[in-house]
Amino acid sequence: MPVRPASEPAESKKLEDSRSVTFLGDDAALVAGVQAGNTVAMGALYDRYVGDVRRILLHTLGPRLDLADLVQDVFVNVLSSVRSLREAGALRGWLFQVTVRTARKHLRSSTRRWWLKLWPEGDELELQPAAMLEESSSDAVRATFRILSGMVAEDRLVFSLRYVSGLELSEMADACDMSLSTLKRRLWRAEKRFFAEAREDDTLRHWARGDES
Incomplete structure (x- = not known):
């Protein structure tokens, strides 16, 4: 986990200092420990859910050089608001809400399409995790994010959470903080847009037609 400058929130430093000690307990014990300020529990929270958080951010935002920073931002926000x-x-659903809010914020405010920069040159190549490079090397992944980049933020979020991250509808509704009926309407709109464009893409055409058969 990258080290933050000294000016960053204290929660980040606590999280890093606690990584070498094992925490034994379920989510209830984990939450109690974090709320009590136990640094071992903070580290365990990160270890237990960092994979889920990273996947959701990667799947909704695409490969980007600042992905590790966004993952850490999620956990800093979680630690600062866990008492609520x-x-x-x-815990899992609430953490997904924080993650989706982070993704939504960056989808709405970002003016640079980092997910299109799949093969950076020079020093930037060394900054990207190997797993990200492996995933971004797929023509299908590149084509998928190209279509998603043209969607409005909310449609892109629900489509990515469903088809890329594989969340259930109930999980998605909780994570996006919307009713199930609203979620289904947005997902239907996103599906219609995505599959229409995918059927015209050489890489995705076979998959898109097979999905509808």
Whole structure:
């Protein structure tokens, strides 16, 4: 996990210092520990959910050089607001909400399409995780993000969460903080847009037609 400058929030430093100790306990114990300021629990929270957070950000935003920073931003926000979580059993869904809010913020404000820069040159290549480069090397992945880049933020979010991250509809509704009926309407609109364009793409045509058969 990258080290933040000294000016960054204290939660980030606590998270990094706690990584070498093992935390044993379920989500209820984990939440209680984090809310009590236990640094071991903070590190365990990161270890337990960093994979899910990273996948959602990667799948909704695409490969980008600042992905690690965005992952850390999610956990800094989680640690600073965890006292508002009243039900420990809702930890996973609540953490997904924070992750989706982070993705939504960057989809709406970003003016640079980082996911189109799949093969950076020089020093930038060394900054990208190997898994990101492997995933971004796929023509299908590149074509998928090219279509997604033309969608409005909310449509892109729901489509990516469903078809790229593989979340269930109920999980998506919670993560996006919207009703199930609203989610279904937006997903239907996103599906219609995506599959119409995918059927015209040489890389995705076979997959798109097979999905509808």
